[in-house]
Every structure is written in structure tokens, then in C-alpha cells.
Amino acid sequence: MEHEVKMGLSVWAIAAIVCNSAVGVLILILFVILYKACQVPSEPTPVFTSEPAKTQPKPEHKYLLAA
Numbered sequence: 001m002e003h004e005v006k007m008g009l010s011v012w013a014i015a016a017i018v019c020n021s022a023v024g025v026l027i028l029i030l031f032v033i034l035y036k037a038c039q040v041p042s043e044p045t046p047v048f049t050s051e052p053a054k055t056q057p058k059p060e061h062k063y064l065l066a067a
Contacts, residue, residue: 009017
């Protein structure tokens, strides 16, 4: 009665390796996105405004107080 010794990986081990690899790639993509989102530009871009907002004068309300 001889027992064969398997030298390969089981199906579940291969599935675990594939899943862990996929998670690793997703984490790497997440870090790349976070790195690009958190970069501070070396020169701030100027903000152009068309015209300063004109303030409209508020109408004055005069009340007559009678005693």
C-alpha cells in the first residue's frame, strides 16, 4: 500500500493566492489615487475674477414713531 505524495498546491490554496493578489493590486491602486489626490502644487494657480461684485445700496427704512 503506497501513498502518493502530492507536491502541488490545492485548489483552495491557489484560490487564496489569487484573491490575495487581487486585494494587493486594489490596495496599490488606492495608494496611487491617494498620492495623486494629496499632492500640493508647487506653484498655486492664480484665480481670475471677472469684476468685483458690486454691492447694491440697501434702501433705508424710516419709521415714524408716534407716542
